[in-house]
Amino acid sequence: xxxxxxxxxxxxxxxxxxxxxxxxxxxxxxxxxxxxxxxxxxxxxxxxxxxxxxxxxxxxxxxxxxxxxxxxxxxxxxxxxxxxxxxxxxxxxxxxxxxxxxxxxxxxxxxxxxxxxxxxxxxxxxxxxxxxxxxxxxxxxxxxxxxxxxxxxxxxxxxxxxxxxxxxxxxxxxxxxxxxxxxxxxxxxxxxxxxxxxxxxxxxxxxxxxxxxxxxxxxxxxxxxxxxxxxxxxxxxxxxxxxxxxxxxx
Numbered sequence: 001x002x003x004x005x006x007x008x009x010x011x012x013x014x015x016x017x018x019x020x021x022x023x024x025x026x027x028x029x030x031x032x033x034x035x036x037x038x039x040x041x042x043x044x045x046x047x048x049x050x051x052x053x054x055x056x057x058x059x060x061x062x063x064x065x066x067x068x069x070x071x072x073x074x075x076x077x078x079x080x081x082x083x084x085x086x087x088x089x090x091x092x093x094x095x096x097x098x099x100x101x102x103x104x105x106x107x108x109x110x111x112x113x114x115x116x117x118x119x120x121x122x123x124x125x126x127x128x129x130x131x132x133x134x135x136x137x138x139x140x141x142x143x144x145x146x147x148x149x150x151x152x153x154x155x156x157x158x159x160x161x162x163x164x165x166x167x168x169x170x171x172x173x174x175x176x177x178x179x180x181x182x183x184x185x186x187x188x189x190x191x192x193x194x195x196x197x198x199x200x201x202x203x204x205x206x207x208x209x210x211x212x213x214x215x216x217x218x219x220x221x222x223x224x225x226x227x228x229x230x231x232x233x234x235x236x237x238x239x240x241x242x243x244x245x246x247x248x249x250x
């Protein structure tokens with residue numbers, strides 16, 4: 001983390017930066033913690049939309065980023081402000097006053113809750129500097145879990161999830177709203193949990209059971225199949241860049 005993201009955490013093993021690539025699952029977990037942010041330079045600003053109590057923003061701050069957040073839940077926003085973070089309540093409308101201001105914007109399991117993802121991304125693009133970093137994580141409608149469990153798939157979450165994406169549909173939306181250099185991250189570690197919970201829902205169970213230590217065989221197979229065909233992973237996880245050309249209006 002110190003070498004890749006510029007934190008100053010201690011204690012530190014100097015050889016850690018060389019060891020991490022040999023442990024891909026650990027490296028991926030750490031990268032997801034920082035949402036694949038580039039190294040911060042002086043004055044770099046990151047906005048987390050739907051920041052909750054500010055957990056990610058605190059990590060970004062440790063990496064040298066100036067943190068900003070938007071959170072519609074009043075209690076969560078209050079918690080984030082209580083630890084000194086600059087967090088506004090309400091919706092993404094709060095960014096209207098920011099023009100080419102942010103160097104990075106992240107949305108972790110937020111875009112599926114939006115009534116108009118296209119307009120939201122356009123507003124965020126306007127608030128981002130050209131070349132700024134975008135991170136999105138959201139359930140994948142084309143996942144193996146959805147194919148296997150149908151209406152019981154954990155990623156559907158009605159009525160909280162309003163719009164769900166596949167890789168192709170999210171790619172098209174990002175290009176139309178002013179983003180390029182789109183790159184998808186392979187996340188196989190969530191398949192076991194999603195399949196386990198979906199199976200529990202099929203049996204009429206509570207949607208938030210305790211996670212199983214060992215996922216069932218079908219979940220393990222889904223993880224391996226996801227590596228072979230990333231279009232069918234449980235989550236669509238993407239990083240992109242705010243393009244230098246303006247967003248297109250459809």
